[in-house]
Amino acid sequence: MEFKDYYKVMGVARDATETQIKQAYRKLARKYHPDVSKEKDAEARFKEVGEAYEVLKSAEKRAAYDQLGQGHSAGKDFRPPPDWGAGFEFSGAGARDSDHSDFFESLFGARARSGSGNRSGAFHSGRGEDHHAKVLLDLDATLRGGARQLTLRVPELDAEGRLAFKERVLNVQVPKGILAGQNIRLAGQGARAAAESTPGDLFIEVEFQPHPLYRVDGRDLYLDLPVAPWEAALGATVKTPTPAGTVDLKIPAASHAGSKLRLKGRGIPASPPGDFYVVLQIALPAAGDEKAKAAYAAMAAALPFNPRATLGV
Amino acid sequence: MSSSQDQALAGAIFEETALLTVGDLSRMCAVEERHIVEFVEEGVLSVVEINTPEWRFSGTALRRARLALRLERDLELNLAGVALALDLMEELQTLRRELNARR
Numbered sequence: 090m091e092f093k094d095y096y097k098v099m100g101v102a103r104d105a106t107e108t109q110i111k112q113a114y115r116k117l118a119r120k121y122h123p124d125v126s127k128e129k130d131a132e133a134r135f136k137e138v139g140e141a142y143e144v145l146k147s148a149e150k151r152a153a154y155d156q157l158g159q160g161h162s163a164g165k166d167f168r169p170p171p172d173w174g175a176g177f178e179f180s181g182a183g184a185r186d187s188d189h190s191d192f193f194e195s196l197f198g199a200r201a202r203s204g205s206g207n208r209s210g211a212f213h214s215g216r217g218e219d220h221h222a223k224v225l226l227d228l229d230a231t232l233r234g235g236a237r238q239l240t241l242r243v244p245e246l247d248a249e250g251r252l253a254f255k256e257r258v259l260n261v262q263v264p265k266g267i268l269a270g271q272n273i274r275l276a277g278q279g280a281r282a283a284a285e286s287t288p289g290d291l292f293i294e295v296e297f298q299p300h301p302l303y304r305v306d307g308r309d310l311y312l313d314l315p316v317a318p319w320e321a322a323l324g325a326t327v328k329t330p331t332p333a334g335t336v337d338l339k340i341p342a343a344s345h346a347g348s349k350l351r352l353k354g355r356g357i358p359a360s361p362p363g364d365f366y367v368v369l370q371i372a373l374p375a376a377g378d379e380k381a382k383a384a385y386a387a388m389a390a391a392l393p394f395n396p397r398a399t400l401g402v
Numbered sequence: 403m404s405s406s407q408d409q410a411l412a413g414a415i416f417e418e419t420a421l422l423t424v425g426d427l428s429r430m431c432a433v434e435e436r437h438i439v440e441f442v443e444e445g446v447l448s449v450v451e452i453n454t455p456e457w458r459f460s461g462t463a464l465r466r467a468r469l470a471l472r473l474e475r476d477l478e479l480n481l482a483g484v485a486l487a488l489d490l491m492e493e494l495q496t497l498r499r500e501l502n503a504r505r
Contacts, residue, residue: 118477124469125491139476219430221468236410262410272465274416292416294465306499360418 093192095141095154103155107146114142140193150197157196217280217289224293226263228300231357232332234265239293261293266359268308269296302330308363310356315372316340321348331355331365338367346371420461421450427459431467438467444481446470446488 096103099113121128121135128134144150189197222241230237243257264273272292279289297305304311314329324342328335333355340350348369356363376382427447428435441447442457447467449457469491470484479487 115478122473122476124472125487135476216429218432260410262412264413264415267415270465271418272416272461273413274420275411275413278411292464293413304502306502 090191090195092158093137093141093190094158095144098137098141099145101145105145110142110145114138114146118142137190140189144193144197154196216287217282219289219292220279221292221294223296225296225298228297228303228305230263231265231267231295231297231359234263236260236262241293263295266357266362267295268357268359269305271295303332305357308357308359308361309366310363311366311368313370314338314367315370316344318371318373321345321369321371329367340369344369416464417461420464421452422459422461422463424457424459427463427467430464431471433471437471440481441467441470444485446481446485
């Protein structure tokens, strides 16, 4: 087990005051909070910071940690002395329901985790806790519905009461029309409070992987559709991929780049269903050969056109 | 744990089917009912307008309440701060989504 330097994690001196520690924590917590942060590894960093704060903000834990920490440095192998912990009583107040490192638990015990008692226990008499998970699905799952194999990381207490993560594979029927941020609720797939009790539910929050063609905005889908200049100018009927298959799309005359065509109800099949937006992009043919160059030259001669008119030049 | 391929677990979309009471939310978030009531008073959660003597919440309230509890606990925010943070986060999400769709 590696020794953790909680002072280093928090970026404070070993003689930092309570106020300094609190300030450091608040700053780091805002920076790395998984709900807020865009930093990589935010979640891991946040847990580390939370664990460090839990120790350093409590006078009793900090004193115990300081006593133990003499002569140890971060990353080095560490084993607490067998009689360690004697003489300290840990109240467990302010315990979080996140998982602690092995290092933390070897010092303060797994029981410190469930300490405060008002976040777990007490409220689910006879019923197991609900579990929450997040999965990344392909867009097809909501467009068509269907079974998907989902791998979830489930926290579980092992025989010593320590928190470990177990992989759980579930075959789940994805409800057609589910939107990003919504949850699939699987009744009875959460935790059991006791062997014969009613288990809690499992909530699976859905996000979508980027799709090669479509962008997702809530229940609406967007597709960039390249068209030739003459198709946009004169109007045309062109083949367009949609979630329900290829359709013939009528491009109105005098369309331009960025023109948005709406196919009502052809987005994600939620209730009500979303719309499918086609955003036109003008693709230019390459002036690769003499014939093409001549065509461009003819167009230049025929059309008095200043594409920069709006720029005042 | 292995689950058989043939039998897929079927679940409903929680946000579209759920209508929650204060008691439901309190149990699901493992906090006292008083806390949920405070969330409503501070505008963190809003009540669905239907004709029941008791408050009812839509399914989206669960996600919001859990997020609010995390912010409250982890960032040591007070309820007014949580309400503000949630509104700003929602606005940010809307802007990000719009940006993404128009990219």
